[in-house]
Amino acid sequence: RKLGMTQIFTEDGTVVPVTVIEAGPCVVVAKRTVERDGYTAVQLGYLEQKPHRVDRPMMGHFQKSEVTPFKILREFKATPQEVEELREGQEVTVEIFQPGEKVKVTGRSKGRGFQGVMKRHGFAGSRDSHGARYHRTPGSIGQCTFPARVFKGLKMPGHMGNRKVTIRGLEVVEVLPEKNLLLVKGSVPGPRKGVLIIRKEGKE
Template sequence: MPGIIGKKIGMTRIFSDEGHAVPVTVVEAGPCPVVQVKTEERDGYQAIQLGFGRKKEKRTPRPEAGHAARVGLEAAPAILREFKLPGAELPDEGSEVTVELFAQGDKVKVTGTSKGRGFQGVVKRHGFSGRPASHGHPMSRNPGSLGPGTNPSRVIKGKKLPGQMGDARVTVRNLEIMKVDPERNLLFVKGGLPGSRHSYVFISK
């Protein structure tokens, strides 16, 4: 199986066998029902569609409710995510993917949506050092010169400028699974993960 859908709970720390404090992010992952299986013959590629969470009935469109009921789910999942499985054995529709897919010490990649920071300047957005902050300098955090004036007499494309920061899809690779708790459907992943608390993340090997 390629991965699982989860929700960030928060951060804490656990102690290694050597007594070192290790910062971890706690993720509630699964159980994720297999809502749909896509095959090479019918769809042109192999993949599975996993669901996570539970959507309120009054907020569920009828097509989504029917899509979930087709595999025996009582309620439509709050989120759906497709994982490609080229050349692998496909599971049955209606089966579940749990945290037992992972083991302590596994290396995973985690994808999420980073926190939105709004419109920010170049110092915060790109790490510019800024200009002199003393001796009466009027603009200590502006970007300064944006390029030559005579030729080409314009700002070159790709120049780092102020703008919207965050609220973007971010993937962090080579994170280590420090602990797996199948009874509570929890994964303890070393380090921080993109996104705010209670945001969805996608974990795959």
């Protein structure tokens, strides 16, 4: 979960902008195996939920693994060996990451609503004076009688943000196991308290 951004100083005095992420503790809720599910993965739960807020089918899912209910469930691909090593109810903490490692972070970007082409696509727009009547419009969107249509995929105004975004190659600057915090160099998608998925680079 994204907590916000700050900056830290290295030993030589260089300022490093970092995002503070609360990474766990997560609990293994279920395991997927090739024999039963056709693939191998681990389902992790994060942020405990009050039992009366969970519907009966999901409550049965949690009781089967003998774990408390969670607000957020996410599956992560894993090798058969990794699935065997983990047991249901086991905690997965931030200590699986090491400083200097590269990770990829997936989140949902901030929703911007309906935006024009200048904000959404970075168009330059038209001039503001000297008789100009169209300042922030996209301009021409096609030709004339041929091809007599607008090509698909043309950059136009529309809904912006609130999409799944993955940032790759982010460096882990520091790991704070006692607070379950991860400091990652640079920015990550989403608002404060937005839910993130953190994976090691090169692994799904």
